[in-house]
Amino acid sequence: DIQMTQSPSSLSASVGDRVTITCRASQSIDIYLNWYQQKPGKAPKLLIYAASSLQSGVPSRFSGSGSGTDFTLTITSLQPEDFATYYCQQGYSTPSTFGQGTRLEVK
């Protein structure tokens, strides 16, 4: 299985901040990397697919980059509704695997 490792595991930030979350794959996954946002008690929401494509309806302050083994999710100008847990997921091979999550908290 391909292991996905996110860093940091948790992050404190303030409204208006720019934050970056990193995801590393245990082997090359080309650009087959997706990012999700999950709020308590809710299903995950797809933000970014194929490393850098913004899902329809997702605000442009979210962006993704990377290829191979290293990927980043960047949120510019944090909004109050952005405080949540973020997961990466590789879609390169089965079994599909997720990172352990990054919890973004209010500073």
Place this chain on the structure above:
Amino acid sequence: QVQLQESGPGLVKPSQTLSLTCTVSGGSISSGGYYWSWIRQHPGKGLEWIGYIYYSGSTYYNPSLKSRITISVDTSKNQFSLKLSSLTAADTAVYYCARATPPSSSSAFGYWGQGTLVTVSS
């Protein structure tokens, strides 16, 4: 707008078999192009992909669960189902159904059900 809704028991006894169904609305499973998936999340933990099925019946299972899983599809009802056997407390989780894009499109889970909490306890 595609919507997915899980249904099934919230409480199951150890050693029994869990049966969950996902009803899809706003889109037809038999149209093809997508993989209909099950994902679970243990309480307070991360996400675990269980497996998915294509409208044709082709299945892909997580090897860690493969011996205990069956995923099936009923295109006439626009539903797909999960059976997980030999349950233990470790199977207690929120179970989600979701729609995945093809592997060539990164297998992204763009639509999810609301999730259903399944507790395994006697």
